[in-house]
Amino acid sequence: MKPTTENEELLRDMLATETPLRESTLQAGLAALRHRRRWRAVRAAMVTVAPLLLLAAWLLRAKQLRHDLASHSTRGPIVAVTDVTVEGTRIRVLSDEDLLSFFPGRPVALVGSPGQQQLLLFDESRN
Numbered sequence: 001m002k003p004t005t006e007n008e009e010l011l012r013d014m015l016a017t018e019t020p021l022r023e024s025t026l027q028a029g030l031a032a033l034r035h036r037r038r039w040r041a042v043r044a045a046m047v048t049v050a051p052l053l054l055l056a057a058w059l060l061r062a063k064q065l066r067h068d069l070a071s072h073s074t075r076g077p078i079v080a081v082t083d084v085t086v087e088g089t090r091i092r093v094l095s096d097e098d099l100l101s102f103f104p105g106r107p108v109a110l111v112g113s114p115g116q117q118q119l120l121l122f123d124e125s126r127n
Helices: 006-014 020-073 096-100
Strands: 108-111 118-121
Touching: 096 108
Parallel strands: none
Antiparallel strands: 108 118
16 A cells, blocks of 8 residues: 655645644635635726726817817917018018917927027927
């Protein structure tokens, strides 16, 4: 006959009918199973809720962008205050104030030395 190994003896002792070791082992196993089941439920909920939250955020952002575009387009045409034109053309020269008046309520700046300035729009994302 085959001799019993330590693992088999330990298993037999744990599965004996009324030992405290058996009870604590079963309780620990049940707690581990409950923990795994809880985490499975949490992961399933996250997989369901996360795309819905992303969709809601995207829709809100799209609505805000549509609102911003609509508010910019309803202002009407902007007419330059100055009548200085480039000689021989119909191109009007804008003053700094005239240029900035095209962007009311938006963070903008003119950067550089006079005549070499660049207009920066701070609320635009880089492409």
